[in-house]
Amino acid sequence: MKAMILAAGRGERMRPLTDHCPKPLLRVAGIPLIEYHINKLAQCGITDIVINYAWLGEMIVDYLGDGKKFGVNISYSPENTGALETAGGIIQALPLLSNNNDNDIFMLINGDIFTDINFANLPTLAKDRLAHICLVNNPDHNIKGDFIFDNNQLTNIVNQSESTQKNTYTFSGISLFRADFFKDKNTMSVLKLGPMIKSAVSDGKVSASILDCAWTDVGTPERLAYLNR
DSSP states (O other): OEEEEEEOOOOGGGTTGGGSSOGGGOEETTEEHHHHHHHHHHHTTOOEEEEEEOTTHHHHHHHHTTSGGGTSEEEEEEOTTSOOHHHHHHHHHHHHHOOGGGTTEEEEEETTEEEOOOGGGSOOOOTTOSEEEEEEOOOGGGTTOSEEEETTEEEEOSOTTOTTOSSEEEEEEEEEEEGGGGTTOOTTOOOOHHHHHHHHHHTTOEEEEEOOSOEEEOOSHHHHHHHHO
């Protein structure tokens, strides 16, 4: 299996830290966020990694190189005209993610999260599903959650304004996808992944599980400082 780390975001909420540093290179305990992912992928035998980049992306390439110093092989998908958003970046990178041995299934990881997950423990993607998303308990900054997950059934939240909705969870930014999930979508288009996942959930094409590990969405300078403390 190959993996893709999303690293093209501008990191507006992280400014001024991201004015001169791409968000995936921000450090926790002296180590860039993206390096934690690469090390954990290597530990579980996933050594073919694709990274997209836009804002200050050359700094990511300069730091990681071809990946050999981490025991992996890194390919890059530059978004030279500006970030294509999450789905747009994946679609552009699909040729790099092709893996005929397992029906073009790849792992997707947000570059701006911190976790001590063991990627080897992720479930396999069922033959009748196009994606599997990993959920976490709702953090304070997303207390209403993104999805409902009850009795192993994943459904969308119909009314996001409902403050008492039960069994809601937040998407962790860790997932498995079949390339077919992105079939018939145009390359070089700015396209968000969230609405696509919700549409596929409505069609019963997405499974889910809940992570039991440390996890932080490093979305603001305050969260990064808290994590370092």
